[in-house]
Amino acid sequence: MGVNEKKRLSPELREKQIVSEAIAFFADQGFGGQTRELAKRIGITQPLLYRYFASKDALIERVYQDVFVGRWKEDWQAILTERAIPLRERLTRVYREYARVIDNREWVRILILAGMKGESLNRRYLDQVRDKLIEPLCREMRHEAELPSPEDVPLSSQELDIAWSFHGTFIYRGIRKWIYNVPVEGDADAAVDNAISVFLDGFPKTLPRILSGSAAG
DSSP, rough: OOTTTTTTOOOHHHHHHHHHHHHHHHHHOOSSSHHHHHEEETTHHHHHHHHHOSSSHHHHHHHHIIITTOOTTHHHHHHHTTTOOOOHHHHHHHHHHHHHHHHHHHHHHHHHHHHHHHHHHHHEEEHIIIIIIIIIHHHHHHHHTTTOTTTTTTOOOHHHHHHHHHHHHHHHHHHHHHHHHHOOOOHHHHHHHHHHHHOOOHHHHHHHHHHHHHHHO
8 A cells, every 4th residue: 555545535635635735845845845755745655646747847837826826816906007096095905915915924935935946936926026016006106196107208127126125025024924933013904004105105206306317318
């Protein structure tokens, strides 16, 4: 009898078990972790694991789909760009929810460990953030400040850096908690609201200077 073949599951449940355990395993070990060890941790043979996922890359792709794609809310961009709603309210709705999604040990650790290992899934996720949150946010800030649209004056690297820094505030809160093991105190919604206030106070004052510098250049 195999490692744990006395415990037979339906194919659907076995696949879910493998994915769930793989998420926890890669969050602990990074993507350098061996599938042999993962199979042992699950209590199945390595050949059985490969019956469900033909390669380690296929399993990593499924982990990416579950952890990042599956938890992404497609309406975030729509909310962020709905100009009938005040910008502060839009940011609050999007980032309170985003902060709740990423306040997760596996999400944070897989993102960081994937980046350290050079896995493409990290780049793919950040590309999605840039396309669906960062660039739309910069566009909305231009509109709020009554400045030229990106069609007239392309977004500058400085604008994008400011938006990334704002966005990264929420990820860093998770890094402190799940990477550094530093207690994160205080109400999460209040932390989001404070970050939004700092951003909205500073970005509109900085934008005209950035754009005037771009025009002068």
